Amino acid sequence: MGFAISHINFSYGGDGVFSDLSLNIEPGRFYGIIGPNGCGKTTLVDMLVKNKKPESGTVEYKGKDLNDYTRKDLAKEIALVPQDFYINFPYTVKEIVLMGRHPYMPRFSAPSSKDMKIAAAVMAETGIERFAHRHITELSGGEKQRVVFARALAQDTPVLILDEATSNLDIKYTLNLLNLAADSVKTGRKTVIAVMQNLNLAALYCDYWIFMKQGKIAAHGDIDEALNEKNIEQVFEVESKVYFEPYSKAKRVVFNPRA
Numbered sequence: 001m002g003f004a005i006s007h008i009n010f011s012y013g014g015d016g017v018f019s020d021l022s023l024n025i026e027p028g029r030f031y032g033i034i035g036p037n038g039c040g041k042t043t044l045v046d047m048l049v050k051n052k053k054p055e056s057g058t059v060e061y062k063g064k065d066l067n068d069y070t071r072k073d074l075a076k077e078i079a080l081v082p083q084d085f086y087i088n089f090p091y092t093v094k095e096i097v098l099m100g101r102h103p104y105m106p107r108f109s110a111p112s113s114k115d116m117k118i119a120a121a122v123m124a125e126t127g128i129e130r131f132a133h134r135h136i137t138e139l140s141g142g143e144k145q146r147v148v149f150a151r152a153l154a155q156d157t158p159v160l161i162l163d164e165a166t167s168n169l170d171i172k173y174t175l176n177l178l179n180l181a182a183d184s185v186k187t188g189r190k191t192v193i194a195v196m197q198n199l200n201l202a203a204l205y206c207d208y209w210i211f212m213k214q215g216k217i218a219a220h221g222d223i224d225e226a227l228n229e230k231n232i233e234q235v236f237e238v239e240s241k242v243y244f245e246p247y248s249k250a251k252r253v254v255f256n257p258r259a
Contacts, residue, residue, distance in 0.1 A: 001062045002027045002159075002191060003048060008057030010043065017043050017215045018054070027158065030185045031193045032206030036236055040215040041195045042083070045163050048193065049080050075103035079152035081165035083195075085144060090135035096147050097123055097132075100154030122153040125180055127173065141168040149177050160184070162194040166201075178205050203227060203251045211235045227251050 003025040010018040017040050025031060033041050046052040047059050050066045059066045061077065069077070079100070087096075100122075101115040111119070123129040126146050136144060145168045152160060160181060166174040182205050184190040196202040202209070209226040211219040212235075219231045232240045238255060245252040 004058075004060040004063075005047070006058045006060070008047065008054035008059065010047070010052065010054050019215060020057075021215065021217065022057075023210065023217055023220070025191070025193065027191045028185065028188060029191060029208050030182055030206050031191070031208045031210060032202040033193065033195045033210045033212060034199065034202060034235070035212035035218070039212045041212055042163055044212070045080070045161055045193070045195060048161060049078055050074060072103050075155065075157075077157055078159040078161060079155040079157040080161045081145075081149050081152045081163065083164035083167055085148045087136055090137045092133050092135055093128055093139070093147050094119065094123070094132040096136055097128075097150045097154050100151040100156075103155065118156065119150075119154050122150045125153065126150040126177065142170060142173065145169055146173060146177070153180065158189070159191045159193065162192065162196075164195050164197060167197070174201070181205070199227075199232070199253045203253065204248060223251065227253075 003023075005021065005023045005025075008018050008021050009016075033044065035041055043052065047054060050069070050071075053067070061069070066074070097119045098111050098115060101111060101118065105111065105115065120129070123132055126149055128143070128146050128150055131139070131143070136147060139147065145165065149165060162181065166177060169177070178201070181190070181192045181194070185192050194202070194206060196206070203223065207223055209220060209223055210217060211226065211231055218235050219226055227242060229240050229242055232238065232242070232253065240256075241254050242251055244250070
């Protein structure tokens with residue numbers, strides 16, 4: 001079982017964000033949450049990780065209300081890579097990555113050999129092992145984002161949530177990290193839920209699309225049924241053409257800037 005979102009309502013200072021929103025997210029897929037700025041994508045992610053609570057309605061995970069999970073238990077189930085990461089204390093990169101192992105470590109205990117092996121493995125996978133002993137405050141924005149991604153992988157959770165997690169990365173590392181996420185779905189180990197702005201990047205990786213507009217689910221479904229010109233125009237109010245690109249073996253979206 002995955003997430004069951006049932007009739008949730010939420011607002012910021014009286015400004016409504018969600019009104020009677022419902023959605024099921026089943027395990028073992030790569031979901032893309034797509035929509036214009038301010039439509040509620042990040043707020044929805046915050047609901048899934050219990051950073052925010054609905055004013056009414058319920059969010060369940062594995063048949064259990066999120067409110068019934070402790071923070072530590074939820075951290076063993078769901079890892080988040082946020083779009084903004086700020087820390088001004090000079091932890092080393094290795095220390096940041098090992099923070100992903102904290103849910104598994106007894107209080108006041110040092111990392112075990114297993115924790116160290118997992119941290120070393122994800123640093124190698126994400127290409128950050130060469131600056132493992134550098135301070136996070138010395139890194140560029142893109143390097144920091146890779147460290148946060150590695151920390152989430154070190155949590156080794158069934159669910160990985162990416163909130164515009166590659167926005168600071170160049171294309172090489174964007175593809176590298178999304179390939180790692182996609183491979184974990186293909187091997188049956190993870191569910192990935194990604195907020196993405198780049199439609200063509202989402203088309204490469206996300207097999208299930210959730211279109212959002214003004215706090216509502218405008219359309220959702222497998223990529224073959226959901227990714228089309230009608231839904232793009234409805235959600236983004238722009239004209240487009242959607243076609244299959246043999247080189248990338250994926251759908252592609254192109255726009256007419258004058259239309």
